[in-house]
Amino acid sequence: MNISRFPRRRYTLGYTPIEKLNRLSDIAGGGVNIYVKRDDMLGLTGGGNKTRVLEFLMADALEKGADTIITCGAVQSNHCRLTLAAAVKEGLKCHLVIEQRVPKSYDATANGNNFLFNLLGVEGTHVVDGGSDMLAEMEKVANLLKSQNRNPYIIPGGGSNAIGSLGYVACMQELLCQFTEMNLSMDYIVLTSGSGGTHTGMLCGAIGFNANIPIIGIGINRPKDVQRKSVFTLCDKTSDLLNLKNRPCYEDVIVFDDYIGKGYSYVTDGMLEAVKLTARTEGILLDPIYTGKCMAGLLDLIKKGYFPKGKNVLFLHTGGSASLYAYTNEFTGS
Numbered sequence: 578m579n580i581s582r583f584p585r586r587r588y589t590l591g592y593t594p595i596e597k598l599n600r601l602s603d604i605a606g607g608g609v610n611i612y613v614k615r616d617d618m619l620g621l622t623g624g625g626n627k628t629r630v631l632e633f634l635m636a637d638a639l640e641k642g643a644d645t646i647i648t649c650g651a652v653q654s655n656h657c658r659l660t661l662a663a664a665v666k667e668g669l670k671c672h673l674v675i676e677q678r679v680p681k682s683y684d685a686t687a688n689g690n691n692f693l694f695n696l697l698g699v700e701g702t703h704v705v706d707g708g709s710d711m712l713a714e715m716e717k718v719a720n721l722l723k724s725q726n727r728n729p730y731i732i733p734g735g736g737s738n739a740i741g742s743l744g745y746v747a748c749m750q751e752l753l754c755q756f757t758e759m760n761l762s763m764d765y766i767v768l769t770s771g772s773g774g775t776h777t778g779m780l781c782g783a784i785g786f787n788a789n790i791p792i793i794g795i796g797i798n799r800p801k802d803v804q805r806k807s808v809f810t811l812c813d814k815t816s817d818l819l820n821l822k823n824r825p826c827y828e829d830v831i832v833f834d835d836y837i838g839k840g841y842s843y844v845t846d847g848m849l850e851a852v853k854l855t856a857r858t859e860g861i862l863l864d865p866i867y868t869g870k871c872m873a874g875l876l877d878l879i880k881k882g883y884f885p886k887g888k889n890v891l892f893l894h895t896g897g898s899a900s901l902y903a904y905t906n907e908f909t910g911s
C-alpha cells in the first residue's frame with residue numbers, strides 16, 4: 578500500500594505521542610496496560626481526529642479549485658470546528674450546516690465548539706432539524722453559492738468517505754513505525770466509532786499492513802449491526818481506492834453499542850465517571866460525546882475480563898475536549 582500517491586496537506590508537525598497510562602491502568606485493574614495515542618494533540622484549532630482526515634480532503638478540494646468548503650455536523654461538532662480551521666488556514670471560506678439531533682439544541686450563543694465557529698469566522702451557519710437529509714441540505718447551500726459564481730466543495734459528515742478515511746490509514750502506518758521504534762508490541766486498539774471514517778481507516782490499515790491487531794470500535798450513536806454494516810461498506814470503498822489485496826472482511830469489524838445510553842450526545846453515568854477518572858489520574862481531558870463514552874467502554878471491557886492479563890491496549894484519543902465547555906452543568910457537583 579502506498580499512501581504517498583494521494584494528494585495531502587499537512588496540518589501536524591511529526592507524530593502524535595504514545596503514552597503509557599500507569600495510574601489509569603492500575604485503577605482499571607485486570608492487569609492490562611493502557612496506552613494512549615494522543616491524537617487530541619494533532620494540529621489545527623484544538624486538534625482531534627478530523628485533522629488527519631482533512632489533510633486528504635482539503636488537498637482534493639484544492640486540486641478541484643474550490644474557494645468554499647461546505648460541511649455538516651451536530652451543534653457541538655468537532656468536525657465542523659476543524660473543517661472551518663482548515664479552510665481558514667488554506668484561505669478558503671466555509672459554510673456549516675448544523676443538525677439539531679436533539680430537538681431545539683441549537684443555541685447561537687452556546688459555548689464550546691459553537692463559540693469557536695464564530696471566533697474562527699464561519700461565513701454561513703445553516704441550522705436544520707434532526708433527521709434531515711444532510712447531503713441535500715449541503716447541496717442547497719452549494720447551489721446558492723454556485724449562483725454567485727463561487728466554487729464550493731462538499732465534505733460529508735465527519736469527513737467519512739473513502740478519501741477522508743485515508744487519514745487513518747496513514748495513522749495506522751504512523752503507529753506501526755512508533756511501535757517498532759518503541760519496541761512495543763500492541764495487542765488491541767480501541768477507538769470511537771461514529772461516522773466511521775476513523776474506524777474504517779484504522780481497520781484498512783491494520784489489515785492492509787498485516788498488523789495483526791484487532792480494532793475495537795465503541796459505538797456512540799447507532800445499533801451495533803447498523804454501525805458494522807456502515808463501517809464495512811466504507812472499508813470496501815476505501816480498499817478500492819487503495820487497490821488493497823488484503824482487505825477487511827465483515828468479521829473484522831468489531832463494534833460495541835453498550836455505552837451509547839439514550840443516544841448521540843446524551844450524557845451517561847459511565848461517561849461522566851470516565852471523563853473524571855481520566856482527568857484525575859492522568860491529567861488528560863476527554864470529551865462528553867465520543868471519547869468519554871469510548872473510555873467508559875474500555876474500562877468496562879477491562880472490568881469484564883475481555884482483555885487477557887498482561888496485554889497492551891491502545892486507546893486512540895480522537896480529541897473533542899472543546900465540547901466539555903458546553904457541558905459544564907452536567908459536571909458540576911461531582
Ligand SMILES: *Cc1c(COP(=O)(O)O)cnc(C)c1O
Binds near residue numbers: 627771775776864
Ligand atoms: C468525529 C469524532 C469521533 C468519531 O470519528 P468518526 O470518524 O466520525 O467515526 C471520535 N471522537 C471525536 C472527538 C470526534 O470528533
